[in-house]
Amino acid sequence: MIPLYIAQFGIILAVFGMLLLAAAVMVYSERKVAALIQQRYGPYLVGPKGMLQPIADVVKLIFKESLRPVAADRVIFVLAPILSATAAFAAFAVVPFGAETTLFGLIEEPIRLQVADVNVAVLVVFAITSISVYGIVLAGWSSNSKYSLLGSLRSASQMISYELSYGMSLAAVLVLAGSLSLTDIVNAQQGAWLGFIPRWFVFVQPLGFLIFMIAGVAETNRAPFDFPEAEQELVAGYHTEYSSTPFMMFFLAEYINMVTAAAVAADLFLGGWHGPFLPEYLGWIWFLVKISAILFFYIWMRWTLPRLRYDQLMQFGWKVLLPLAALNLIVTAAGVIYCGN
Amino acid sequence: MGTELLLFYLFGAIAVAASLLVVLQRNPMHSVLLLIVSFCALAGLYIGLEAPFAAVVQIIIYTGAIMVLFLFVVMLLNAHREDEVDVGARPVRGPLRAGAVLAVVLMAELVWALVRAGGPRDGALSEGAGADAAALQSVRTLGNVLFTDYSLAFEATSILIIVAMVGAVVLAKRES
């Protein structure tokens, strides 16, 4: 019994570390990719090919002075970044990233590569995302500056608007899998049709996947939906007034959210850790591959597409995405009932 | 004193404290946040009651939607503090204070009534435990009940929502 607890604890730590690492990697790769897209070098001084750049950044940020506007709401101003960071980390807790494994026989009965196996995991992710709104909103409001306020208002309304499409496209998958547990959903995508097409829901739910991706981008406030921090319009949006560690937390939270979104997408649509050529216990490699692909896609999109106009964003969200998602859900449900599985 | 009871007291304490603060301090923004806290605590209690779905819904809808709405309004009206200067307000504070007192009285009455009715020591919940928890937890059964026994009420609420939506838009629209 003891080793099991140890293993669980280990997994928690591992996930925590992995998320931090992932954030760092993201920062680096984002800069690099951006540079390549813009035909620059990007960071190359710190460490080999500037790989240690993120660490330098962190150090710099930590050693900066932490400022707080006089008129700011003391409590909330402090609370906001912590909240968003926490939410970001917590969301990943229910995301499975690998098949059951005995960790190379270290422990007798296998455990799942997942912090907490909740039978309503999907909804939990959803719920935590909705909480993460507060981080931004409160940050904007508490720092008592008009730019921040505008940024936070925008982000809040934007996230709420896209949460609906997000949830609906997700619900379609739930209908297909017939479960709310991410593990079950992933396992429902085992195997392949005709031997070579993997049973990924992306092939069943192309539209759903598209909507999910777009909504995900909006949820994570990334370009072309990065209104909360639209540099050209409102200095730095909701975190204008933040500096030093609190700012870093927002930064962190943003990237972790991306990772989480990517992980969830992989689990829901791309069959999680299932994939050809690799044994079950190495499934997490497939998982990493898929996540990286999605993340690259995010970065790629950010540096390619211009930002929309705010009203366009809202119009799109309510008048295009939501109806499409609803339609998709209805069609899926009908299909499921028709096929009877 | 099992862990469940421990958790119950923990969450219960949080909920009560948060609610009390919601009521007792002046800054609406803080009230909203504290209310969110108490909601989360309630969600925890729901999990303890083997209603995880209810818990998640509580968070998604209350915390994720309704409270954000409140937050919005607070920001929009930028009501930092409860306005002390009553703009042409009728001084009806006295009776209202009495109302607060009455609330306490009501609380006392309820508690007293419950205690007399067997109070905390009755094992009411335990024989309910006989019902299989899986059925209670599974969203499927919930859905079945919701869409069969309560279908009418469900449709009614959907209409209610539509009406409320339209009404809200009409009311909040600045008449030009």
Next chain:
Amino acid sequence: MLLLIPLLPFLGFLINLTLGKRLAKSASGGVACLAMFGAFLVSAWSVWSLIQMPPAERGVVLEVAPWIESGTLSIPFALRLDPLGALMILVVTGIGFLIHVYSTAYMHEERDSEYARYFSYLNLFAAFMLVLVLGASFPVMFVGWEGVGLCSYLLIGFWFTKKSASDAGKKAFIVNRIGDFGFLLGMFVVWTQFGSLDFQQVAHLAGQMPAEAAFGTISLATLLLFVGATGKSAQIPLHVWLPDAMEGPTPVSALIHAATMVTAGVYMIGRNAVLFGHAPETLAIVAAVGVATALMAGTIGLVQNDIKRVLAYSTVSQLGLMFVAMGVGAFAAGIFHLYTHAFFKALLFLGSGAVIHALAGEQDIRRMGGLRKQLPVTYWTFLIGALAISGVPLLSGFFSKDEILWKAFSGGHTLVWGVAVVASLLTAIYMFRLVFLTFHGERAPVQDHARRSPGSSDPGNHHSHLHDAPPAMAIVLILLAIGSVFAGYIGVPAVIGGSNRIEHFLAPSFAAPGVEVSGEGGASPAEARGEMSPASEPTGEGGDHRAELLLMAFSSGIAIAGIGIAVFFFLRRRDAADRVAASFAGLHRLLLNKYYVDEIYDAAIVQPIARTSDRALWRVVDAGLIDGTVNGAGSFVNGASAILRRLQTGSMRAYALSVFVGVVLILGYYVWR
């Protein structure tokens, strides 16, 4: 069939009422005349079918619908046609029709809407009059009674923009109300006495019992009814309204205030002949009132200068004469006079109308004169009328009036007879005064301010030259003239070889049903009066023949004498007339002011009422009591709500608190129970 008679005019009324405003004059007038003519034809037909029946059971009853059903009281809306009614409907529809035709020309200057209004009123009047005549019971008759009152009000005040006209209308209406009140009371008494209001039944029941020796219930009932009659027929003391009624258009005066409505009182007494016959006291009063009225009106008529007023007073005196006939129990004679009078009085009024029309509204005879040349038709017809009314032999007036005089004399009412003779003498005098002043002698220049009725003034030509009556009028005048010459020949008394047909015809109406009617003339009223005065068991014995002839000669002599006097004073020596007037200045003024009756009434009745209603009723009762209560209620509610309003703070939390208190209390009750 019977129903059609009143219904046709009513339809005409409805048509003119609803779309009269849009109709052209010719259309609305045509409709009205057509309705009347139809009614006339129908009534002629029904009268003819009535005559076919044997005299005993001449009577057609038509129950239109059940009307008032309450306990033992059951009054169907029933019409009944009997000889009396037959005569009346012929007069009403016939003369009514002629007057309608006349009106089409006379009212021609009116605007279309006014024109339609006029004819709708006229038709309505005809309808009500026919209901009055045909009604088989008191209430039905009362409907007609009130209806004609209304129409007379409307028509007198037809030119309501003129204050005098509307005042006259009001006066007529109010005075009539007094009479109607009496009529109602009479009805009630009859009901209590006989338990029925149907004429036939009442007559039958009355026929059983003996005539009242002293003043009894029947006398009371009849007296009250007679009050109603005085109201309608302008007898003392309620005669004051009729002269003023001349404010109305002349054809109206002719139809309502000469030929038909004012005779309703007479008709009513005739209708209840049996009842009145059983109340000698009442009959005496009737006779007295009648003769007094006749004399008084005659004297007034002697000095009046308004052509229509003179005619009005003559009408009053003639009505008085009719009442005399009724009073002495000569019902047939009274009705007979009514019938002939309808002809020549209508003729005279229409003639005067023609004159007024020609003179653009001039009514003062002192400004007339010498119209003989310009208005030949009018002159001759008017002359005939005058002769007829003054009772010149062989004209209709002669027979009827002479009949009355003879009945009075033979009935032993010598005094009544004497006064009646004087009255008829006066009649002859003032009628011819009228004729001479109007048509002979020299004409005084017309002043423009003298245009009286705005109705009959047309802006077109100011009558530099006079034109005679237009064809429509002329024809009517001629027809009526013929009528007033020959109408009397249905009642030629037996003594001069005639067989008094009208009397026999009417006899059944005056006899109690079931009582055997002897074909003999004059017997029936005697019987109806139940052996009241044996002296009136006349005709048949030779002695009375001589007396009757003598009287006839005498009365015709009277007529001639009257005319002679008129010739002397007003044709030959006008200054003499003035001198007489001067020498009897006091008397003259008295007559000129109609015995100051109006002034007396004003002082005795109108002013006190006005004062009390102003001081007591208005200031105290209305303003004080009634308004006080109403406003009091209002202010009470006001005060109460002022207090209750405190609860309505409008603060939602206060409301919530009230709810909450309730919750706590109820819960507390259950907890501590």
Next chain:
Amino acid sequence: MVPLGHYLILSAILFGVGTMGVFLRRNVITVLLSIEVMLNAVNLAFIAFGRTMGSVDGQVIMFFVVTVAAAEAAVGLALVIALFRHRESLNPDTFTSLKW
């Protein structure tokens, strides 16, 4: 195993607290929040009962309550905004006139 009584008493307390808020606060928004507190107290009671009965009806009713609460919040807040436009105040006692 937590007894039903605990939950009920907790919900009673929460309800009382909410009511208190309705009467104490002089800010419409806070008043609405207090009402939310009351609703949640009721929800808790429902779910606890449902658990006791071993049926999901408690949760179902809780969903309905939540829905109604959402509608109420939407309309209520819209009203608050409209009111705030008319009177520059959020004090419920300033909105005592029955019409303007």
